[in-house]
Amino acid sequence: HFMLKEIHEQPDAVKKTLMELQDIKEMVENFPKFNRICFVACGTSYHASLVGKYLFEGLVGIPTDVLLASEFEFSAGALDEKTLAIFISQSGETADTLRALRMANETAQTLAIVNVLGSTATREADHVIYTRAGPEIGVAATKTYVSQLTCICLLALSMAGEEKLLEDIQHVPDHMKLALEAEDQIREIAKKYKDAEDFFFIGRGYSYPTAMEGALKLKEITYIHGEGYAAGELKHGPLALIDDDVPVVAVVPPGDSHDKTLGNLQEVKARGASVIALGSSDDEVLKSEAHEMIEFSGELNEVLSPIVYVVPLQLLSYHMSVERGIDPDKPKNLAKCVTV
Ligand code: F1P
Secondary structure, three states, X not given: OHHHHHHHOHHHHHHHHHOOHHHHHXXXXXXXXXXXXXXXXXXXXXXXXXXXXXXXXXHHOOOEEEEEHHHHHHHOOOOOOOEEEEEEEOOOOOHHHHHXXXXXXXOOEEEEEEOOOOOHXXXXXXXXXXXXXXXXXXXXXXXXXXXXXXXXXXXXXXXXXXXXXXXXHHHHHHHHHHHHOOHHHHHHHHHHHOOOOEEEEEEOOOHHHHHHHHHHHHHHHHOOEXXXXXXXXHHHOHHHHOOXXXXXXXXXOOOOOHHHHHHHHHHHHHOOOOEEEEEEOOOHHHHHXXXXXXXXXXXXXXXXXXXXXXXXXXXXXXXXXXXXXXXXXXXXXXXXXXXX
16 A cells, blocks of 8 residues: 555655755745744644644744634734744645635745645745655655654754754654554554544644544544544543543653643543553553553654654554555545645
């Protein structure tokens, strides 16, 4: 399958994206002082944008909105020349994204982060960064997502002058290779849970968009209902849906969000849920709480963790899709590029 091939190409895709660093630094040097960032995107590209909000508000200190392109005309508010509107799109041809880009071009500075060379968004935006993941054939986005995340990190870290994290990000492809080694374990997990009708994916902070992307991948190629939820929101209603038939995938890297997510994990376990946890191989407490534990190096900074932690979630959906007799390269009702 193209999808599996592209999942395995991800360390190389990120390596290519990392080569954009010098160009991004030069672009940033010539930027005026922006007082607002506004990300606009659809689908998987929207989840990459959500990570951007944590980076720009947490590290650069610029107020940042993230808008679904289809909602842009209703909720963008006032954009002016001090706003940088960032359009994230694999194809650069998604109709909703292009419509929003054209509206933003009237007032704001626009930047398109796109994979397909010469696509419409790259011709119409004021600034362009290419993700350089190579052509993506799989309908469900995988390697272009991690390349988008890498681009957004390079941009935010350059604007924030975070030199240490810019060094750390060079090691991300190695962390991704290690994550891919969990494939046999993930195939077994996929076999075990393939008949579940509902899944929850939970995380906090940088891991919340990862939870949403895990749920979207599941919906796209297995047709199983998956909810991506901020772990702290569970107690505001959705806990009522958790019982022993609902597996909960918990994204729990070491860092600021760790202890609180662990608390939420205990809440879902108390309702009988099976917990599939993603966390550090040093995390003995998490291991003792989880029914299944997918392990990562503890050295990885939480800020960079979204690029790596999504990998086993893509593999999980892929293998569940195959186990259910579905062709993950031909998902029903999903086109590679949505031009309407
Ligand atoms: C956005 C998107 C993809 C998804 C599918 C449909 O596309 O939602 O994330 O995988 O292909 O379109 P794009 O604007 O990033 O090209």
